[in-house]
Amino acid sequence: MKSNNLKAYLLLMPSLILAGVFSFFPLAKSIIGSFCTISQQGEIIGFAGLDNYISLFSDKAFVSSIGHTLLFLVIFLPLNTLLILLAAVLTRRKEKHTAIAECIFLTPMAISLSSMALIFREIFRGRISIINRLFSMDIPWLESPDYAIAVLAFLGVFLDFGIDYILLLSSFRKIDKSIIEAAAIDGAGDLRTLFMIELPEARPMLAVIVFLAIKDAVMISAPVMILTAGGPFRSTETIMYYYYLEAFRSGNHGAETSIATLMAAFSGLMVLALAKWRKHDEIC
Amino acid sequence: MRKAFSLLLLMLASLSIYAGGSKExxxxxxxxxxxxxxxxxxxxxxxxxxxxxxxxxxxxxxxxxxxxxxxxxxxxxxxxxxxxxxxxxxxxxxxxxxxxxxxxxxxxxxxxxxxxxxxxxxxxxxxxxxxxxxxxxxCSSLILYYNKDVFDEANVILPRTIDEFTAIAHLVGKKDADGNIVRYAFAGTPTTYELGAFIGAQNGLSYMVDGKNGHFGIPRKVLIETDGTFRNFLIHWKQFFDTGYVLNTADQVQEFASGRAAAMLNASDHLPTVQRLVGDRFEIATAFVPMTDENATGGVNxxxxxxxxxxxxxxxxxxxxxxxxxxxxxxxxxxxxxxxxxxxxxxxxxxxxxxxxxxxxxxAVDQTLSSNPEVTGIWMPSGYQIYHTYQSEIQKVTEEGKDIDQAVSDMADFIQLQLDDYARQNSAG
The missing domain is CATH 3.40.190.10 (Periplasmic binding protein-like II)
Structure with a gap:
């Protein structure tokens, strides 16, 4: 038993070392740093107590960034889940032409994040944008705070679509066909089979997709950077974009370490919630 | 032996990564x-x-x-x-x-x-x-770009001040029969760069923060509230916006180039780009940046x-x-x-x-040579955040009716917070 344990730890060692060096050590450094005054050059110059956190929450822009992130989440999460569910449900049975639809739905995976964000920027740029021309509209998509966050959410859906679709589709196709066939023999229609058998079977994967979407929404930064740069009028500044500005543009290490600590705590809570949910789901 | 040789090769290949990064x-x-x-x-x-x-x-x-x-x-x-x-x-x-x-x-x-x-x-x-x-x-400076065809057709004199622009806004702007804007008189929301002129030029020379805009020593105190320059600018700008012919946007170049705005402020070095974007659509002309008021004689930075x-x-x-x-x-x-x-x-x-x-x-050449060389750009910590906060406050005043004094106070508080934070992190406190 003991030698088995040793073997297991030895096998885990490379991952533990990597996690220690690249995750836990920087995290510990951030947590300590968040209670210290750090110079622009990155040197700890004194103990700050809670000053960094007080300063962070005194900044209206940071508080606003939490609001913007939540707004993004509220738009993105249902839209993302519904569209992926719809696409996966429609193509869950392999038929003659589903390969074409699968190819279309998987296309976003072939386009890099930055390329897609740049394409979106051109499509929605200004009142004489491509989208306005196509549909004879006069909407200031990226110029108006209300629309800009919606465009950002739409871009988010597009970026996540491919990977989420393939996960859910594979989950649907993994379902034991004999159960579905038995249900059909018993007279269950397509809708009844979907709601009573297939969706409950795909629920664990759907939960993973939802948790991934929440993680992506809370961590969103690069699409903001390219599509809106936080604008117009700071209306699309999310928490992580705010972090980027403070850490990389302003060299404000107090804000940087405080946000890193808060976000790590949030991620920890999310992982715990997912683990608890999965445990609960297994019991049920 | 073969394994050892492969390992050695791999190590040498790894080292070449560092060799590639070294400078000659x-x-x-x-x-x-x-x-x-x-x-x-x-x-x-x-x-x-x-x-x-x-x-x-x-x-x-x-x-x-x-x-x-x-x-x-x-x-x-x-x-x-x-x-x-x-x-x-x-x-x-x-x-x-x-x-x-x-x-x-x-x-x-x-x-x-x-x-x-x-x-x-x-x-x-x-x-x-x-x-x-x-x-x-x-080196570049802020200049006014305007649609010469529109200004000539309206037969107006080039505005020297924001108030003069306010007076002619309805002549260079255009609405359709339903009252919808077809062409704005001006597109753009001023921010740090523009305010370098609109604030910096006031009373011959003004600064946003102490230390001559942060050039000398670490800036510690925001000045735009106590010296009244931001308030003065907002009063004039709000009147200009209230004509209904000013578009708040961060993408003024596109609005101007497409002909949807008769004028905009932009850096002088963008001239070749603006010319390329406008093409033959209309004739471009350039002029000095309008002053905030008659006392704003400092010019541009x-x-x-x-x-x-x-x-x-x-x-x-x-x-x-x-x-x-x-x-x-x-x-x-x-x-x-x-x-x-x-x-x-x-x-x-x-x-x-x-x-x-x-x-x-x-x-740009004439304007720079006739400006007070002491009118300088601002060196502030968190410059990017301040840039966008200026735009947000101006947008709130013009579009949402935010009280000007409140906007000035909020802006000053925001800049002060950045200055205090920077000072705290650099042992200047």
Whole structure:
């Protein structure tokens, strides 16, 4: 038993070392740093107590960034889940032409994040944008705070679509066909089979997709950077974009370490919630 | 044996990664943010150096694009203290606060650059308590771009002040029969750059923060509230916006180029780009930036970027001499739209002939030469956040009816918070 344990730890060692060096050590450094005054050059110059956190929450822009992130989440999460569910449900049975639809739905995976964000920027740029021309509209998509966050959410859906679709589709196709066939023999229609058998079977994967979407929404930064740069009028500044500005543009290490600590705590809570949910789901 | 040999090969291959990253001693590496035409012309200048002065000295200048100006700064800070730090980096005013506090910068004064040969406003733009920090290279100023066809048709006199623009807004703007705007008189929401002129020029000379806009010492106190300059600007700007012919936007170039706005403010070096975007759609003209009021006589400040040195080698000094030469500066100015940094260019007949041939370029030159060189850009921590907060406050005042005094107070508080934070982190408190 003991030698088995040793073997297991030895096998885990490379991952533990990597996690220690690249995750836990920087995290510990951030947590300590968040209670210290750090110079622009990155040197700890004194103990700050809670000053960094007080300063962070005194900044209206940071508080606003939490609001913007939540707004993004509220738009993105249902839209993302519904569209992926719809696409996966429609193509869950392999038929003659589903390969074409699968190819279309998987296309976003072939386009890099930055390329897609740049394409979106051109499509929605200004009142004489491509989208306005196509549909004879006069909407200031990226110029108006209300629309800009919606465009950002739409871009988010597009970026996540491919990977989420393939996960859910594979989950649907993994379902034991004999159960579905038995249900059909018993007279269950397509809708009844979907709601009573297939969706409950795909629920664990759907939960993973939802948790991934929440993680992506809370961590969103690069699409903001390219599509809106936080604008117009700071209306699309999310928490992580705010972090980027403070850490990389302003060299404000107090804000940087405080946000890193808060976000790590949030991620920890999310992982715990997912683990608890999965445990609960297994019991049920 | 075979395994050991493979392992050795792998190790050697790994080491080659580091070898690839090392710098050659006879190379002057220049990190920059130039793209498009700017990049092309800069490369031509480097080729010129390499085939003449560089060849004599046995050195090669190599330009490396490192993203936007702020990305260059982030990378310079990351490379500080390592062998990866370039000899030269082109960065804008947002880098100055960090650079003047750094111990790895070789200031232009330390490098022995003769300031008397340079445009005074450009020298002031990059001067701190450590002297001239960097060699001004991409100098530009804010100018008014306007649709000449529209202004001629409306038969109006060019506005000298915001109030004068307010008076003619309905003449250069246009609405359809249903009262919908077809053409705005002006597009754009002023922010730090524009306010450098709208605030800086008030009462002959004004500053946003102490230390002459943060150029001397670490800025500690915001001034825009106590001296009333931001309030004064907002009062005039709100009246202008209330005409209904002003569009709040951060993408004014597109609005102007498409003909949906009759005027905009933008940097003078964007002239070639604006001309390309407008094409034959209408005739472009340029003018001085309208003053906030009759007392705002300070003019405009110099914007753009400068070449910061991190080596005091003879090769770097020779490169700087080359880049400040009349021929080089003239080429750079004529092909990019930047203002020449060297005084000698302004006196040359060739450049005078160029300005006669290209009158749109003359506006920035005349405006800069007639401005108070003490009107300077602001060096503040969190410059990017302040930039967008200015726009947000102006948008709230104009579109949401926010009380002007409240907006001034909020803006001042926001800047003060950034200054306090910076001071706290730099033991200045």
């Amino acid at each position: 001693e006879n190379t002057i590496t220049i990190w920059h943010q130039f793209t498009g035409t700017h990049s092309q012309v800069f490369d031509e200048i480097l080729d010129g150096f390499n085939s003449t002065v560089g060849k004599e000295l046995g050195v090669t200048a190599e330009g490396i694009y490192q993203g936007a100006a702020n990305d260059v700064l982030a990378k310079v800070k990351a490379a500080a203290g390592t062998s990866e730090l370039p000899e030269i980096a082109a960065m804008d005013a947002t880098a100055c606060l960090d650079m003047k506090e750094s111990d790895y910068l070789i200031t232009a004064d330390d490098a022995g650059i003769d300031k008397n040969l340079l445009l005074p406003a450009a020298v002031r733009a990059f001067t701190s308590e450590r002297g001239l920090l960097a060699v001004p290279f991409c 110099i914007g753009g970027s400068a070449l910061f040195m991190f080596s005091d080698s003879d090769a770097v000094k020779a490169f700087m001499d080359y880049i400040l030469s009349k021929e080089c500066q003239q080429k750079w100015a004529e092909e990019t739209g930047f203002l020449p940094a060297s005084n000698s260019v302004y006196e040359s007949n060739e450049f005078k002939a160029f300005l006669d041939e290209h009158p749109l370029y003359r506006t």
